[in-house]
Amino acid sequence: MTMTTTKAPATAMPNALTSGKLPKYSPLWLLAGAFALSIAIFAVVDAAGGEAFNWAGMAVLAVVLFCVLIWLISRLVEGGRKATDRLVTALVSSAFAIALVPLISVTYTVIVKGVARFDLSFFTESMRNVVGAGGGALHAIVGTLLITGMATLISVPIGLLTAIYLVEYGRGRLARGVTFFVDVMTGIPSIVAGLFAFALFALLFDDPGIRFGFGGAVALSVLMIPVVVRSSEEMLKLVPNELREAALALGVPKYLTVLKVVLPTSIAGIITGVMISIARVIGETAPLLIIAGFTASMNYNLFAERMMTLPVFVYNQYASQGTDAQAYLDRAWTGALTLILIVALLNIIARLVAKFLAPKGLR
Amino acid sequence: MTTTVAAPAITAKERPGDRVFSTLTVVASSLILAVLAAVAIFLVAQSMPAFVAESDDFKGDATNFWSYVGPLVFGTVWSAALAMIFAVPLAIGVALFITHFAPRRIAQGLGYVVDLLAAVPSVVFGLWGIGVLAPALQPYYANLTEWFGWFPLFAGPVSGTGRTILTVAIVLAVMVLPIITAISREVFLQTPRLHEEAALALGATRWEMIRMAVLPFGRPGVISGAMLGLGRALGETMAVAMVLSPATIISFALVQSQNPTTIAANIALNFPEAHDVGVNILIATGLILFVITLGVNSIARYIVGRRKAFSGAN
Amino acid sequence: MSKRIEVNDLNVYYSSFLAVEGVSLTIEPRTVTAFIGPSGCGKSTFLRTLNRMHEVIPGARVEGEVLIDGNNLYGAGVDPVLVRRQVGMVFQRPNPFPTMSIGDNVLAGAKLNNKRMSKSEGDDLIEKSLRGANLWNEVKDRLHMPGSGLSGGQQQRLCIARAIAVNPEIILMDEPCSALDPISTLAIEDLIEEMKQEFTIVIVTHNMQQASRVSDRTAFFNIAGTGKPGKLIEYDDTTTMFSNPSVQATEDYVSGRFG
Numbered sequence: 001m002t003m004t005t006t007k008a009p010a011t012a013m014p015n016a017l018t019s020g021k022l023p024k025y026s027p028l029w030l031l032a033g034a035f036a037l038s039i040a041i042f043a044v045v046d047a048a049g050g051e052a053f054n055w056a057g058m059a060v061l062a063v064v065l066f067c068v069l070i071w072l073i074s075r076l077v078e079g080g081r082k083a084t085d086r087l088v089t090a091l092v093s094s095a096f097a098i099a100l101v102p103l104i105s106v107t108y109t110v111i112v113k114g115v116a117r118f119d120l121s122f123f124t125e126s127m128r129n130v131v132g133a134g135g136g137a138l139h140a141i142v143g144t145l146l147i148t149g150m151a152t153l154i155s156v157p158i159g160l161l162t163a164i165y166l167v168e169y170g171r172g173r174l175a176r177g178v179t180f181f182v183d184v185m186t187g188i189p190s191i192v193a194g195l196f197a198f199a200l201f202a203l204l205f206d207d208p209g210i211r212f213g214f215g216g217a218v219a220l221s222v223l224m225i226p227v228v229v230r231s232s233e234e235m236l237k238l239v240p241n242e243l244r245e246a247a248l249a250l251g252v253p254k255y256l257t258v259l260k261v262v263l264p265t266s267i268a269g270i271i272t273g274v275m276i277s278i279a280r281v282i283g284e285t286a287p288l289l290i291i292a293g294f295t296a297s298m299n300y301n302l303f304a305e306r307m308m309t310l311p312v313f314v315y316n317q318y319a320s321q322g323t324d325a326q327a328y329l330d331r332a333w334t335g336a337l338t339l340i341l342i343v344a345l346l347n348i349i350a351r352l353v354a355k356f357l358a359p360k361g362l363r
Numbered sequence: 364m365t366t367t368v369a370a371p372a373i374t375a376k377e378r379p380g381d382r383v384f385s386t387l388t389v390v391a392s393s394l395i396l397a398v399l400a401a402v403a404i405f406l407v408a409q410s411m412p413a414f415v416a417e418s419d420d421f422k423g424d425a426t427n428f429w430s431y432v433g434p435l436v437f438g439t440v441w442s443a444a445l446a447m448i449f450a451v452p453l454a455i456g457v458a459l460f461i462t463h464f465a466p467r468r469i470a471q472g473l474g475y476v477v478d479l480l481a482a483v484p485s486v487v488f489g490l491w492g493i494g495v496l497a498p499a500l501q502p503y504y505a506n507l508t509e510w511f512g513w514f515p516l517f518a519g520p521v522s523g524t525g526r527t528i529l530t531v532a533i534v535l536a537v538m539v540l541p542i543i544t545a546i547s548r549e550v551f552l553q554t555p556r557l558h559e560e561a562a563l564a565l566g567a568t569r570w571e572m573i574r575m576a577v578l579p580f581g582r583p584g585v586i587s588g589a590m591l592g593l594g595r596a597l598g599e600t601m602a603v604a605m606v607l608s609p610a611t612i613i614s615f616a617l618v619q620s621q622n623p624t625t626i627a628a629n630i631a632l633n634f635p636e637a638h639d640v641g642v643n644i645l646i647a648t649g650l651i652l653f654v655i656t657l658g659v660n661s662i663a664r665y666i667v668g669r670r671k672a673f674s675g676a677n
Numbered sequence: 678m679s680k681r682i683e684v685n686d687l688n689v690y691y692s693s694f695l696a697v698e699g700v701s702l703t704i705e706p707r708t709v710t711a712f713i714g715p716s717g718c719g720k721s722t723f724l725r726t727l728n729r730m731h732e733v734i735p736g737a738r739v740e741g742e743v744l745i746d747g748n749n750l751y752g753a754g755v756d757p758v759l760v761r762r763q764v765g766m767v768f769q770r771p772n773p774f775p776t777m778s779i780g781d782n783v784l785a786g787a788k789l790n791n792k793r794m795s796k797s798e799g800d801d802l803i804e805k806s807l808r809g810a811n812l813w814n815e816v817k818d819r820l821h822m823p824g825s826g827l828s829g830g831q832q833q834r835l836c837i838a839r840a841i842a843v844n845p846e847i848i849l850m851d852e853p854c855s856a857l858d859p860i861s862t863l864a865i866e867d868l869i870e871e872m873k874q875e876f877t878i879v880i881v882t883h884n885m886q887q888a889s890r891v892s893d894r895t896a897f898f899n900i901a902g903t904g905k906p907g908k909l910i911e912y913d914d915t916t917t918m919f920s921n922p923s924v925q926a927t928e929d930y931v932s933g934r935f936g
Contacts (some may be wrong), residue, residue, distance in 0.1 A: 056499075085568035092464050093454025096473070102537040103480050106491045113494070161391030169385050170392070171735060178392045180664075181399050187591070187651065187660030189401070189598020191627045192380060195649040199405035203615050208642060222402065225395060233606075242772040244834070249730055250786035250843050251762030255384035260789045264776040283484020286600035286627065290634050311486045315601060329494075336487045378758065 022077055027086070030073070031066050038062035063094050072352035107340075113206075114337025117330045122338075127296035127308075132324035137335050139298045140313035143213065144342075146302055147292060147309055148282045153223055156274055159228025166229070166259050167236040181329035185226040193222040194287025201291070211293030219287035224277050231273025235266040268357035274351035279343045285311035310339050367511035406650045406662035412640050420640045422633070423611045432648050437613045437654065438623030442603065443596035445532035445617075450539050450596075451589050458547035458585075463573060474548060489589060489605030492534040493526065497606060500533075501525030504618040523618035526608040530619040536600045539592035540670070546591065550584030551577055569665070583666050590663030594656045597625075604628035626652040680846040680877060681706050682727060683906045688906075689722050689731065697723050698906035700741075702896060709869060709878045711888035711915065715930070723898070724849050727879065728764035729757040745847070762786075767850045769920050771832030773824030773839070780820035783788075783807060786843035790815035796898035802842055809875075810838035811868050830861020837868065841876070848872065850880040851891055854887065862872025866891050885931055889919050897927045917928035 038061040046053050067090045075083035125136035162182070166175055183263075197219035202210050239262050247257040263270075293306035294316045317332035418426040425431035461473050501524065508519040558576040567575060609624030609632070624632075626648045636644055682704040689697040700851035712720040725731035726739050729750060741828040745748040750760050760802050773782045783803045788795055794802070803820065807881070812834040824835055833853060840848055850869075854862040869878060869891045882888050890897055895918040900907045911918065911927045922928045929935055 024602050041716070080570055081571065085570040088573075088683075089464060092456045092460045096454050096460040096465075099477060099480070099540060101490075103476070106483055106487065107493060109491055109495050110487060120491045127696055158391045158394055161388045162395055162431050165388035165392045166384075169388055174389070174392065178395060181396055181521065185395070187594045187598075189594075189600070189627060189656055191598065191600045192402075192406070192649050192653045192656075195409075195646050196402045196405055199646055200401065200411040202409065202642075203405065203481060209638070222398065225398075226365040229395070232891060235477060238634060240772070242768060242770060243774060245730060245766075246525070246772045246774070246839075247735060248733060249728065249761055250789065250839065251760075252759050252786065252789040253378050253379045253381050253758045255378075256789050256791070258384070259414065261774060261776075265774070283486065285484070285486040286604075286631050289631055293635070299912035311484055311601075314486045314490065318493075318605065332490060332495075336484075336490050339484050340482075340487060343484065347482055348454055349570060531678070 009145060013253075016107065022074060025089075026073075027070060030070055034066035034069060038065055063090075063097075066090060067094075070256060075295040085265070087210065093128040106164060110333060110337050110340055113330070113333035115334075117334035118337060122331070122334055126298050128298070133327035135331065137310065137313050137331065137338065139295070140308040140310045140340070141337065142298065143292070143307040144282060144310040146212050146300070147216045147220065147288065147307065148278060150302055151220035151281060152212065152274070152278055154217060154221040155228050155277070157209060159225045160232050160270065162225075162229045163232035163236055164258060166233055168254070168262070182226045182229050185222065186230070188286050190219075190223055191286040191290065193219045194290035196222060197287065197291045211291060211306045212304055213292050213299070213302035214308065216288045216292035216307065217302065219291050220281045220284060223284065223287070224281045227277035227280060231277065232266075234272050235269030236262060238269065239265045265282040267352050271357065272350045275346050279346040279350070282346070283311055283339055283343060285315055289315065290313050310335055312340075314339065376553070376610070391465075402653075406646060406653065407546070409643055410650045412643040416640050416644060421644065422641075427643065428647060432626070432646065432651055434611050434613050434623050435626045435629055435648060436493060436651065436655070438609075439597055439625040439627070439655070440614070441623060442528055442535060442625055443529065443593055444533050446596045447589060447593055449533060449536035451590060453589070454540050454543035454547055454592075455585060457507060457544045458551055461544075461575065461579075462551040463569065464560035465575065477533055477541050477544050480537065480560055481539075481545075485538065485599060485601045488534055488538055489602040492530060492602055492606035496534065497525035497527075497530050499525070504529070507618055516617050518616050519619070521618050522608065526606055526622075527541065527620070528620045530621040531603050531607050534606055535596045536598055537597060538595050538602060542595055543585070543588040543592040546588030547581060547585045550581040550588075553584075554580045563656035565612055578663065587663045587666040590659055590666065594659045594663065597659065598627055598652060598656050599625075600627035600631045605629040605642075679710050681875065682847065682879075683744040683747075684727075685742045685744070687723070687726065687739060687743060689719065689726055689739050689832070690737065691734065692736035694908040696775045697726075697898075698908055700909045702909060702912050704787070704877060704879060704894070706877050707793070707873055708893040709873050709880065710892050710893035710896065711882075711893045711932070712879065712881045712896050713885060714907070714910075715890050715935070716883075716899065717903070717907070718898040718900040720898045721851050722768075722874065722907070723877060724851055724881050725766075727849055728761050728766055729762070730766060732757065762843055763845050764847045764849060765843055765845035767833070767848065767851045767853045768839055771829055771836050773832050773835050775823065775825050777824060778817050778821045779824045779827070779835060782824040783838050783842050785839055792869075801930050806838040806842040807835075810834040811840050811864065811871075812838055818924060828861070830857050830864055833857060833865060834868065837865075839870075841872070845876070845879040847879065850878065853881060855883060862887070872897075885919075889915055895919070897922075897924075897930060899926055899930070 014311050019231075035058075038058050041061065042054055042058040067087060069086040070090055071083050074086040078086075121134065122136040123141070124138055125134070126139035127135045127137075129138075150236055162178060166178060170178065197215045198210065200218070201215045202208055243265060244257055247261045248254070252260075272333060288309045289312050292312070294312050295306040295308050299307045314332050314335040316327045317335065321328040371379050413428050416428060421428075421431045423431070430553040457477060461470050461477070465473050504523050504525060504527065507517045508521040511517040512519050554577045558580065559572055562572040562575045574594070603625050604627070607622055607624055607627065607628060612621055612623055614621065614623055630645045630649055633641070637645055684702050684711075686702055687697070687700045688695060700723060714720050722731060726749075727743060728839075731737045731739070739751060745763065747909045749755070752777060773779075774785060775787060780803050781788065783806050784794070784799055787802070789800075804813060804817075807816065812831060815831060816835075824832065827835060833856075835854075837848075856864050857865065865882065869880065871879060873893075880888075880891065892915045894913065895915045896912040897910045897918065898907050911922055911924045913922070918927060919931050922931065
C-alpha cells in the first residue's frame with residue numbers, strides 16, 4: 001500500500017501492480033502496422049522494378065518486422081523477460097499461420113482447377129477410347145469403391161476381433177507380441193504393402209505380371225488393420241470396468257458381456273475409427289499402382305484384370321499426358337477434387353456418428 | 364424366470380459361446396502376426412534373385428545390387444532429413460500455439476484444421492507440389508544460387524522447373540506436420556496442471572512456464588512424434604515420385620535439376636514397366652526401405668514405451 | 678428362497694500376494710450381515726469371492742471353500758456364470774448400462790442372456806423389480822428413458838432392481854451408499870430392511886452407523902500392516918459387536934479410536 005507513493009503518479013489512482021504494460025490490443029495494432037509498412041515497401045520496390053506485386057515476400061517481411069518491433073517495444077516498456085515472452089508468442093503464432101498456408105493453397109488450387117471438369121460426364125464415363133478431351137473417371141470411382149470396400153470387409157473383422165482380444169482376453173506373450181507387431185505394421189510404408197501383395201499373389205498364381213483388384217484390397221488391408229486395431233482398442237478401453245462387472249454380476253457369460261454391453265457402449269467410437277481408417281486408405285496410390293495397375297475401362301470384377309482407382313487415375317492422368325495436355329491435367333485435378341470430397345465426406349460422417357451414436361451421460 | 368435352485372447341476376466350466384468367441388479373437392490376432400510374417404517372407408523370397416543379379420540387369424551403370432540401391436538409400440534419408448528440419452520446429456510451434464497460446468474456445472477447432480492436412484491424399488500433394496509449389500519456388504531458387512552459390516548446398520546450375528529435392532522436402536514436411544503436431548499436442552496437454560501452476564505462481568511469464576514445465580515434460584513425446592513423422596517421410600511415395608526430377612546420383616545440392624531419388628519413388632516410377640529380374644530388384648529395394656522404416660519406428664516405439672502415459676499410434 | 682453361506686478357511690490371493698487369510702464364517706438365510714473394517718483390510722475382496730467376481734481381476738485366486746447350501750462355489754467344474762445368477766451384486770458406484778433405457782436395465786440380466794420373454798412378462802418383471810427396489814413410483818412414466826438420466830440414489834436403486842430381477846438367493850452390496858447423499862442413503866437403508874424378507878444380504882460398509890442400523894450380524898476385518906493379509910477379527914451379533922465386543926481391536930475400531 002505504501003509503495004504506491006514511490007511510483008510516478010501517471011494516473012489518478014496509481015497501482016503498484018500495473019507498471020510497464022502494453023495496452024491490451026497493441027500487438028494487433030503493431031501487426032497491422034507491420035503489414036502496412038511491408039506493403040508500402042514492396043509496392044515501391046516492385047513498382048520500381050516493374051514486377052508484379054510479391055505477396056509472399058510482403059508477408060514474410062511483415063512477420064519479420066512484427067517480431068522485431070514487438071520485441072523492441074516490449075523490451076523498452078515491459079522489460080527483457082516480457083519481451084522474450086512476446087517474441088515467442090509472435091513466433092509460435094506465425095508457425096501456426098505458416099502451417100495454414102499449404103492447407104489453404106491446396107484447398108484453393110484443387111477447387112479452382114478441379115471445377116473445370118467437375119461435370120456429369122466425369123462421373124458417368126470411363127476413359128475407354130478417349131484421346132484428348134472428354135472422358136471421365138467412373139471406372140476409377142467404381143474401382144476405388146470396390147477395392148476400399150473389400151479392404152474394409154477384410155480389415156474390420158480382423159481388426160475389431162484383435163482389439164477385443166487385446167482388451168478383454170489378452171494376457172501374456174501373445175498379447176504383448178500382437179501389440180508390438182501392430183505397432184510395427186503401423187509403420188509399414190504403403191508401397192511396401194503393395195509390393196507384399198504383389199509378391200504374395202505373383203508367387204501364389206505363378207504370374208510375374210499379376211494385376212487385379214483383390215490384391216489391392218489385400219494391400220490396403222495391411223495398412224488399414226493396424227489403424228482399426230489401435231482406434232478400436234482405445235475405444236474399448238474407455239468402457240468403464242464397472243459396466244463389465246455389472247453384467248458379469250448379473251450372471252452374463254463373458255462373450256455376451258462383450259457383445260451386448262462393451263461393444264454397444266463403444267460402438268460410436270469404433271465406427272468413427274473405422275471411417276477415419278477408410279478415409280486414410282482411400283487416398284493411397286502407391287500400393288494400387290503396383291498391384292491393381294491401371295486401365296481405361298470399366299472393371300467390376302475384383303478377381304480378374306486390372307482395376308483403376310481414383311488416386312491412380314489422378315497420377316496416371318498427370319504422368320502420361322497426351323497431346324492435349326490440358327485435358328489430362330484438368331481430369332487429374334477434378335479427380336483430386338473428387339478424392340478430397342470423398343475423404344471429407346467420410347470424416348464428416350465419422351464426426352456425426354461420434355456425436356449422435358455416443359451413449360448419453362457417459363463421461 | 365427359471366429357478367436355478369438345482370445347484371449341483373452347475374457343471375459346464377466353459378460355455379461353448381465363450382470358447383467360440385475367445386477362439387475367434389485369438390485367431391484374428393494370430394492372423395495379424397501371420398500377415399506380418401508373410402510380408403517379411405514373401406518380400407525376402409522375391410528379393411533373392413536381385414542380390415545375385417548381373418550388372419546388365421540394372422538400369423543405369425550400377426554393377427551390383429548394393430551399388431544400385433546406395434544412391435536410393437541416400438536420397439531417401441536425405442530428403443526425409445531435410446523434411447524433418449522444416450517440420451519439427453514448425454510442428455512444435457503449432458502444437459504450442461494450439462495448446463497454450465490460442466484462446467481456449469477455438470483451440471480444439473484449430474486442432475481439427477491442422478488434422479485436415481493429414482486427410483489430404485498424397486497424390487493430391489504431389490499434384491500440388493508440381494503444379495503450384497515448384498513453379499512458385501523456382502525464382503527464389505534462382506536467387507539462392509545467385510547469391511549463395513558459393514555455399515555447396517545451394518550450388519548451381521539452378522533447376523529451371525523447381526522440381527528439386529528442396530521442394531520435395533517442403534512437400535514432405537507439410538505431409539508429416541500433422542503427425543508430429545498431433546502427438547506433440549497430446550503430450551503438451553498432458554503436462555501436469557500442478558507443474559504449470561507452480562511455474563506461474565513463481566512469477567514466470569507464459570514462455571518461461573512453457574520452458575520450465577511443458578517442454579521438459581513433453582520432450583520424449585515430441586521426439587517419438589518426430590520419429591513417426593520421419594518413418595512416414597521415408598516411406599512416402601507419390602509426392603516424391605511426382606515432384607522430383609530424379610537422377611541416380613549422390614549429391615547434397617538442394618536446387619539443381621539432378622536430384623538423388625528415393626527408394627519408394629523409384630519403385631513407383633519403374634514398377635509398371637519392370638519385368639523379369641527388374642521386378643525382383645525393385646522388390647529388394649522395397650525390402651531395404653522396410654528395414655529402414657522398421658528401425659526408425661522401433662526407436663520411436665521404444666521412446667514412447669518408456670513413457671506409458673500416452674499411445675503414440677496415430 | 679434364500680440360502681446359507683458357509684465359508685471355510687478361505688485365503689484370497691492376487692498373484693502371489695495374500696490379500697485375505699483364513700476366513701471362516703457362516704451367514705444365515707434372510708439376515709443382513711455387515712462387513713466393517715479399515716480401508717485395504719480385504720473386506721471388499723472377500724465379498725467378491727462370494728460370487729466369484731474377484732477372478733475378473735487377472736491373477737486373483739482363492740484357497741479354501743465357500744459353500745452355498747452345501748455346494749462348493751470353488752468345486753471342480755463350477756460355472757461362475759451360474760454362481761453369479763444366484764448371488765447378485767450391487768457395486769460401490771451406481772453403474773446402469775448407458776446404452777439401455779431404465780426398463781431395459783432392469784431386464785438386462787435376462788436380455789443379455791438372450792432369454793426370450795414376452796412383452797407382458799417383461800413388463801411384469803420390470804414393475805415387480807422396481808417396486809422391490811422402491812423405485813417404481815419415481816420412474817414408471819419414463820421407463821424408456823436412459824438410466825443414466827436418474828439421480829445417483831435412483832441409479833443405485835435401479836442397479837438393485839436390476840440385481841433382483843435375476844431372482845438371486847443372495848445379494849452382495851459393496852459399499853452401496855458411499856457415492857450417495859444422506860437422503861439417498863436412507864432410502865437404500867430402508868430398502869435393505871425390506872429386502873431381507875426375501876434375500877440373504879451381505880453388505881460392505883465404511884460407515885459404522887450404517888452397519889449398526891441395517892445389519893443383524895457384523896464381521897470386523899482388520900489388517901496388521903501394509904503388505905500383510907487382512908483377517909477376520911470378530912464376527913457376532915451386531916448389538917454385541919457395538920456394545921460389548923470381545924476383541925480389543927474391534928472395540929477400538931467401532932468406538933472410533935482408529936480406522
